Amino acid sequence: MRAVHTVKEIREALEAVREPDKAIGLIPTMGALHTGHEKLMETARRECGLVVVTIFVNPLQFGPNEDYARYPRPLQADVELCRRHGVDFVFAPAAEEMYPQPQLTFTQVTRVSDHLCGAYRPGHFRAVATVVLKLFNIVQPHRAYFGEKDMQQLAVIRRMTADLNLPVAIVPVPTVREPDGLAVSSRNGYLDPEQRKVAPLLYRALQEAEKQIRSGEKDAAKIRAAALGVLGQAPLVRVEYLEVVDPDEMQPVSSVTPPVHVAGAVWLGATRLIDNVFVAE
Known part of the structure; x- marks a missing residue:
């Protein structure tokens, strides 16, 4: 397994191993990986010839009073967990790598993002859709894996992918729960x-x-x-x-x-x- 930190590195690494009959699976995450992410990795590993996990705490999707600063970032432990699950590449860029200049271009999925979390976190799903589209463009996967716990996020990504004719299959993975029913997060x-x-x-x-x-x-x-x-x-x-x-x-x-x-x-x-x-x- 290889961990890389720049867009150039991940593009070059994938170009060297990309084959017509080998599906690339992408798992976008913000790190602090848990058993829910492990299920995403296991599913992708079964279905794809190459598996890429991205670890990026996206500053654009946090509001001014949210937990961006304290969001856990145990990168070394996350990379090791990916290694144990047979991931091929971890792409863990810095914010400056993903946003080298002020972001003026955004992806917004209207209506799907209007209610539920969207009503209480203005701009959140615009930022999610934007960073996921950037990751799709960088990695160029065939399949992308998302947990069903983040149901509205999944719906936003599905609609963005359909509306923009993106050649990526969106794969939902069931929520993983603790023994008492609490969704793992x-x-x-x-x-x-x-x-x-x-x-x-x-x-x-x-x-x-x-x-x-x-x-x-x-x-x-x-x-x-x-x-x-x-x-x-x-x-x-x-x-x-x-x-x-x-x-x-x-x-x-x-x-x-x-x-x-x-x-x-x-x-x-x-x-x-x-x-x-x-x-x-």
Whole structure:
């Protein structure tokens, strides 16, 4: 495995090994790799002849009061984890390498990014789509792997790829969970013991919403109320949103007919957690 840090290096390294019948799989990450990322690597390794993991904490996608400065950056441990999972190349550029001059060109996927996280993190998905498009152009993969925990991000990337006719297959990978149901996330490490104890309530609330839908409830307001009742069991939990949305454009629905996603974001102290469930039928 080889770790490189410049656009020139990764392009030259891939050009030397690129073959017509060898698919290149890309896994874009911000590092602080965990078992969810391991599942992405394992999936890509099975399906591709070459696997590239990018590690880049993208400053553009953090708001002024968010956790860019304290976001964990254990690069050496991340590289070693990639090595153990058979990754071929790690591309870990500095911010100055990805943005050598002020960025004046952006990719914005409207509508899909309007609600849920997009409503509370202005500019976030514009920055995500921009950096992912840059990575697609740099690496030129055949397949790119994204976790389903970041459901809206996945929808944004899918729509960008389709609308811009990008020759990349977007591969969703199921959410990895702790034994108590909490979705694995790099930000879980911020939680203190008491916060960690109540964090699984978000998933339980989403499961309650799913139960309501599967039992035949169509009224999104009643479904939300049932889920919010679960979250109300813990005063520590501050709800940012909990919505039932369509699976393609992430628009809230008032009358529920599957397939739908139920998505939520909560705060525990200074830590923001997101999760979702998909109800197919």
